[in-house]
Amino acid sequence: MREIKYEDLVKSVKAMVMHTATHLPQDALNALKKAYEEEESEVAKSVLKQILENAELAAKEERPLCQDTGLAVYFVKVGEDVKVVGGSIKDAINEATEHAYKEGYLRASTCDCFDRHNLKDEVGYNLPAVIHFDIVKGDKIDIEYAAKGGxxxxxxxxxxxxxxxxxxxxxxxxxxxxxxxxxxxxxxxxxxxxxxxxxxxxxxxxxxxxxxxxxxxxxxxxxxxxxxxxxxxxxxxxxxxxxxxxxxxxxxxxxxxxxxxxxxxxxxxxxxxxxxxxxxxxx
Amino acid sequence: MAEYKMTTPLTDEDVEKLKIGDIVYLSGTIYTARDAAHKRLVDLINEGKELPFDLKGSVIYFVGPTPPKPGEPIGSAGPTTSYRMDSYSPILIKHGQKGMIGKGKRSEEVKEACKKYKAVYFGATGGAGALIAKRIKKAEVIAYPELGPEAIRKLEVEDFPVTVVNDCYGGDLYEEGRKKWAKA
Structure with a gap:
């Protein structure tokens, strides 16, 4: 059984979450650049230009791309032959999410459904993360992440x-x-x-x-x-x-x-x- | 499509100049508020109490910014979706508000209030929070700090870029723009 340290899992997930808030991935950038080139409306083209400038600035200055830094959504595939030592996978992902959102100056956006009070102090800063688990063959942990806006x-x-x-x-x-x-x-x-x-x-x-x-x-x-x-x-x-x-x-x-x-x-x-x-x- | 530079507070004359699709670079003081703060403002009006800022000629920006990094006035600060403010905006417009900044469609009641009391709804580019923050020179929480990102902030802005979506003549850029580019 392969072992992964709890701390290492937290560190990797945290780095990914912080980077994602400020750096638009290449596939999205390419799609937006293509849309900018092909757009026929001048008004829409100027909006696309702002969006591309925003992405450039956000990456350069490490500022969040958008003030809605989203709920943290994960799809996690856990191999049957790997085990996390020192804590649970779920705790590691939630801990990484909380630290990344706090240290990255990202917005805490989880609240109660009815009275709408922010849950940052009682549940955790932007917690709970939304995590979809799957068990698969192998000895790896595969994590897909998205910051999903409202x-x-x-x-x-x-x-x-x-x-x-x-x-x-x-x-x-x-x-x-x-x-x-x-x-x-x-x-x-x-x-x-x-x-x-x-x-x-x-x-x-x-x-x-x-x-x-x-x-x-x-x-x-x-x-x-x-x-x-x-x-x-x-x-x-x-x-x-x-x-x-x-x-x-x-x-x-x-x-x-x-x-x-x-x-x-x-x-x-x-x-x-x-x-x-x-x-x-x-x- | 025209371009204007305007300074707040806005007057009836300012609003009357603006038509859908016009680009405006706003400078001066604007205030932030989302749903929770809007509800409190409307409650104060209904109770006949004083508001935390003067509504006359005011521009309200629908935004819940990220926390500022040390030494910066504000974090990323793009617009939030405006329909959540639809039930409150007409009351604030009736009491003197002249401008709203957000993104997304407004209700018929809001458009009607813009016509009746001469107000304007501006669109800012959603998801351009880092870029927009550059135009915000100062930010200060002036009411409801317990609401966190939803507190009312007084912002000093310089050449804050917005587009007129609903003017005081009943025009709607979303409807007109879509009509122009839709293919059957």
Missing amino acids: GSENVSRATVLAPAQGKEGVKNFVKEVISNAGPNPCPPIIVGVGIGGTFEVAAKSSKHALFREAGSPNPDPELDAFEKEILEELNKLGIGAMGMGGTKTVLAVHIEKNPCHIASLPVSVNVQCHSSRHAHITL
């Missing part, structure tokens, strides 16, 4: 379609969600679509779809073609960068599909704002 979560939606609605139904639902969202989720956005499974599996898949490198091909050729078809339709909506009107509303559509019940067709749409802050480490 504006784009607020427009995300899930439903269960009738099987007869099929692909057309999925496409129409995605279009409806993005059209209703308009300027609110800080376009140009990335659209994660989770299809199939049960209600919650679709939702989780739509979140995980956002972790893929923006614009990378879907390994399933049928889904790859479907992503491109939806992308083209969404960019006809005319919403544009920050909703000012334009041709580049969506940078990429990413789909994850799961087997589902014979009676159901669950679909979830999770939206990612243009500040697509995500990272991936393997220990």
Whole structure:
């Protein structure tokens, strides 16, 4: 059984979280640069220019890209042949999150659902982290991380379609969600679509779809073609960068599909704002 | 599309000049408030009590900044989504507020209040929090420190770049912009 020290896990996760708040990853930068070059609306182009300048400045001065430094969301795959010594994996991730958000001067954004008081003093600074665990073969710990802002979560939606609605139904639902969202989720956005499974599996898949490198091909050729078809339709909506009107509303559509019940067709749409802050480490 | 430099407090004449799509570089004092602070301001108005700042001609920025690093006035400070303030803004506009800065759609009631009392809704670029912070020269919490990032701050800004989204003539840049670029 391979062993990883608790302190080492905390150190690695903390470094990743701090870096992600100030450095936009290359895939997001490339997608934004391409949108800037191709955008036809002058107003939207000037917005895209500001977004790119912001990314440059944030990295240079190590300032948070956005004041909404998000909730910390993790997808963690733990190998059956690896063990963390000196504490639990969950504690290590929460500890790393708290330290990174505090020391990086990031915002604590977790609060009570009803009275809305900030939980930084009783639960922890920006805690709890949102962690999705999976057990896999091997002796590694694989961690995907995203700082997920509230504006784009607020427009995300899930439903269960009738099987007869099929692909057309999925496409129409995605279009409806993005059209209703308009300027609110800080376009140009990335659209994660989770299809199939049960209600919650679709939702989780739509979140995980956002972790893929923006614009990378879907390994399933049928889904790859479907992503491109939806992308083209969404960019006809005319919403544009920050909703000012334009041709580049969506940078990429990413789909994850799961087997589902014979009676159901669950679909979830999770939206990612243009500040697509995500990272991936393997220990 | 015109470009203006304006200094707060804003007057009716300032607001009347502005049309959707115009770019304005704001200087002077602006105030920050999000939902929780808006609710308290409206409660004070309803109780007939004094507000922590003068609403007349004021510009309110919807923002919850990150904590400042030592020696800096403010952390990253981009706009938050404005619809959460929709139920409060018309009351503040009625009592003299002239400008709002945020991002995202506003309700018909807010647009109506902009027309009736001559006010304007500006959009700032969401997710450009590091860049925008450069235009904020001073920041001071003047009310509700217990709200943390949601406290009311008095900001001194210089050439703070915003775009007119809703003017006092009923115009809506989000609707017009989208109409112009939508393909059937």
